Amino acid sequence: MKCKEWEELFSDYIEGNLNLVVKEEVEAHLKGCSRCNHRVEQMRTLMGRLHDLEMVEPSPGFEAKFWSRLRRESLKRSYHQILSPIPALAALLILVATGYLLFSSPSPRKSHLISEADIVNVQPSGGQAIGGETRWGYRTGESGVSLERFQSPADTLSKGRTRYVLPVISNRPKVEFTSF
Amino acid sequence: MKMEIRETSQKRAKIPDEELMLRLAQGNDYALEVLVKRYQLKIINFVYRMVGDLDQAEDIAQEVFIRVYQHRTRYRPLAKFSTWLYTIAANLAKSQLRRRSIFNPISLARLKGERFSSSKRGPEKTLLDKELGQKIQEGIERLQTNYRVPLILRDVEGLCYEEISQIVGCPLGTVKSRINRARLKLRDILAEYLS
Numbered sequence: 121m122k123c124k125e126w127e128e129l130f131s132d133y134i135e136g137n138l139n140l141v142v143k144e145e146v147e148a149h150l151k152g153c154s155r156c157n158h159r160v161e162q163m164r165t166l167m168g169r170l171h172d173l174e175m176v177e178p179s180p181g182f183e184a185k186f187w188s189r190l191r192r193e194s195l196k197r198s199y200h201q202i203l204s205p206i207p208a209l210a211a212l213l214i215l216v217a218t219g220y221l222l223f224s225s226p227s228p229r230k231s232h233l234i235s236e237a238d239i240v241n242v243q244p245s246g247g248q249a250i251g252g253e254t255r256w257g258y259r260t261g262e263s264g265v266s267l268e269r270f271q272s273p274a275d276t277l278s279k280g281r282t283r284y285v286l287p288v289i290s291n292r293p294k295v296e297f298t299s300f
Numbered sequence: 301m302k303m304e305i306r307e308t309s310q311k312r313a314k315i316p317d318e319e320l321m322l323r324l325a326q327g328n329d330y331a332l333e334v335l336v337k338r339y340q341l342k343i344i345n346f347v348y349r350m351v352g353d354l355d356q357a358e359d360i361a362q363e364v365f366i367r368v369y370q371h372r373t374r375y376r377p378l379a380k381f382s383t384w385l386y387t388i389a390a391n392l393a394k395s396q397l398r399r400r401s402i403f404n405p406i407s408l409a410r411l412k413g414e415r416f417s418s419s420k421r422g423p424e425k426t427l428l429d430k431e432l433g434q435k436i437q438e439g440i441e442r443l444q445t446n447y448r449v450p451l452i453l454r455d456v457e458g459l460c461y462e463e464i465s466q467i468v469g470c471p472l473g474t475v476k477s478r479i480n481r482a483r484l485k486l487r488d489i490l491a492e493y494l495s
Binding site for chain 1: 345362
């Protein structure tokens with residue numbers, strides 16, 4: 121065997137992990153090879169030095185820093201756990217809304233009855249206009265659509281894509297509108 | 301919970317690691333305190349020998365214990381707790397070394413050596429020991445990571461081959477071979493200091 125091959129056994133030899141036969145073979149080689157013998161001794165010294173390396177001490181604030189960091193990390197993690205469903209929920213809502221708009225757009229025949237409470241008289245002075253002409257409107261919020269004037273019991277007018285059907289019931293109109 | 305608080309530190313010191321992990325998983329944070337006290341020195345030293353920088357070693361050691369806390373419910377005592385701990389530490393240290401090789405290819409060993417020598421936290425007592433300790437550290441840092449990890453675990457930390465094999469995820473024969481080669485390589489690097 122060459123010295124390089126004997127070297128493969130050095131660690132096991134030093135640590136006493138070789139069986140008796142191989143151990144005696146190594147020792148026989150070491151007796152006749154000063155170079156390998158020197159190297160084994162160097163390796164033995166090295167292992168001793170590594171074993172005896174003194175330990176570094178943690179800085180005094182190590183534990184305090186750790187607990188503080190752990191609290192921060194836990195907080196971050198819990199925020200993340202709370203907030204992480206929100207984007208998914210938002211995406212789901214958008215999906216549902218898009219689906220609703222795509223598949224349930226109002227049919228031209230579908231009418232929506234506006235409650236009578238929403239009907240307001242939009243006559244500037246209120247009440248009945250001269251010649252039986254009354255202006256009525258309905259509220260849909262701040263930017264509510266005011267109906268234009270109507271005369272007949274079942275007048276119709278269009279505003280944008282919405283057609284309003286305005287039948288008159290007694291003195292107040294019952295208003296329906298149809299989207300199309 | 302109150303019972304746990306009343307436990308003396310002596311009693312806590314006797315509780316096996318795996319039992320402490322079980323308690324931690326059940327919400328007893330005192331168990332983590334015991335584990336941190338028990339292992340901080342070993343983990344900081346192991347990582348320090350890996351990366352050669354005490355500040356980074358402490359930072360990584362803290363991250364190790366944070367991972368322990370975060371994965372407390374997933375821990376299964378199939379292997380020793382210390383094996384799991386060293387595995388986390390080794391992986392984090394290797395990641396740090398990879399980042400360093402990408403972002404800072406200049407070895408920090410020399411800079412660290414100066415900083416280390418002026419630090420009271422330095423381990424070596426005598427000038428000779430101090431110099432040799434520094435040379436050994438520089439030599440360790442010249443080893444490839446897959447040789448460095450098992451060498452430190454075996455010769456500095458004193459772990460058995462079986463445990464090292466589990467930590468590095470290699471067969472026993474490979475681990476033994478790597479440790480032997482790491483020693484041969486390190487002996488070549490430090491030859492002038494070992495005679």
